[in-house]
Structures are given as structure tokens and as C-alpha cells.
């Protein structure tokens with residue numbers, strides 16, 4: 115069964131100028147272990163597609179099946195529970211909570227979803243930070259870390275509940291090129307372990323690491339290779 119199965123999704127926004135269609139009958143299937151890049155010009159619908167997949171927004175028509183759930187049918191409460199367990203999200207500007215330590219940030223999804231017993235949460239957070247080479251930073255506040263270290267911490271947080279899907283919106287957009295490549299290598303390793311990774315990207319650096327690319331143009335899929 116595909117991890118992501120988007121079927122004929124159309125998304126139309128109501129705007130003061132009238133309805134605006136950001137996605138038109140878009141279909142997409144992605145299997146476990148794929149590292150998919152979503153590319154396309156500004157305004158082509160990349161974020162809208164990501165919002166459909168993560169359940170942040172609902173399609174106007176069509177179906178969105180992700181990690182065994184009919185996401186387009188879930189109510190807000192069910193969505194929050196489903197998302198917490200099934201989708202890790204990584205952002206361009208990291209979005210770590212500034213008043214919590216790095217380890218506490220990584221523990222948050224486990225606290226929120228009650229996925230691991232309380233006593234296991236900190237050891238699990240530390241193991242993830244160790245894996246990503248930032249165990250020394252565990253008890254610091256995020257502001258004390260470099261951009262690359264903060265993004266590694268954000269990836270550790272995204273994986274805290276061992277979700278089948280990791281979604282990243284321009285995760286390397288705010289990093290220098292060597293740090294960006296280290297993050298891409300991490301994503302490729304995470305995908306190789308069976309997690310599906312979906313990444314919106316503008317850069318071409320990702321080519322050696324990804325397993326497939328979806329290109330959006332004018333609200334439709336113009337290529338899927």
C-alpha cells in the first residue's frame with residue numbers, strides 16, 4: 115500500500131477576486147522508503163499539495179490517503195492525533211521552541227501523543243540527538259546552536275514518534291551549501307530505513323539524494339520521474 119495516495123485532488127481557494135484553483139486534479143502515489151522532491155515555480159501549488167498531504171488543509175474535491183488514513187475525512191481532533199503519530203514536519207526556519215532545551219523540544223511529540231512511556235522519552239531524545247551528532251547540545255537552548263545544528267534538532271524532533279512520513283518544506287533554504295548537503299544525506303539515510311520523505315525544494319543540490327521528483331506547474335503535475 116502506498117504511504118501517500120493523492121487521488122484527483124482539486125483545491126480551490128475563495129479570494130476577493132473570486133475562486134482560485136491552486137491544484138487541479140492532482141494525483142500522486144509514493145511508497146515507503148521514497149525520498150520525493152516536490153519542485154516547481156513559486157505559486158505552482160507546492161505548499162498547497164503539502165498541506166493536503168499533512169491534513170493542514172482540505173481538498174475541495176478528491177481524496178487524500180496517507181499512512182492508512184483517509185486524511186480528507188478526518189475531523190480536527192482526529193487529524194491532530196493522526197498527524198502527531200504519522201507525520202514529522204521540518205521547516206525552513208527550524209521552529210524549535212526557544213524556551214525549551216533541545217532535548218525537551220525532541221521530547222515534545224512524545225509528550226503530546228503519549229507514544230512512549232514517560233521514562234523512555236528523554237533517553238529516546240538523547241539517542242536521536244546522538245545519531246544526528248548533536249548529543250552535546252541536548253541541554254542547551256536552541257539559540258545557542260548553529261543553523262545546521264538547529265535543523266538536525268528539528269529533524270530529531272520530527273522523528274520522535276517514528277512516523278512513516280517526514281515532510282520538509284525548504285529544509286535547506288536557510289543553510290549554507292555544505293550544511294545543506296549534510297541534511298540531504300540525513301534525509302536519504304532516513305528514507306533508506308523505510309520512512310517516506312517528501313521535500314519541497316528550490317535547489318538542484320538534492321538530485322543525487324532523491325529517489326523521485328514531482329514537478330508542479332499551473333496547479334497540475336507536469337512531471338513525475
Ligand SMILES: Nc1ncnc2c1ncn2[C@@H]1O[C@H](COP(=O)(O)OP(=O)(O)OP(=O)(O)O)[C@@H](O)[C@H]1O
Pocket residue numbers: 127128129134135136154155156157158159160161162163
Ligand atoms: N489561503 C489561500 N487563499 C488564496 N490563495 C492562496 C492561498 N494559499 C495559496 N494561494 C494561492 O495558490 C497558489 C499556490 O500557492 P502555493 O503556496 O501552494 O505555491 P508554492 O508553489 O508553494 O509557492 P512558493 O514556492 O512561493 O512557496 C498561489 O497562486 C497562491 O497565491
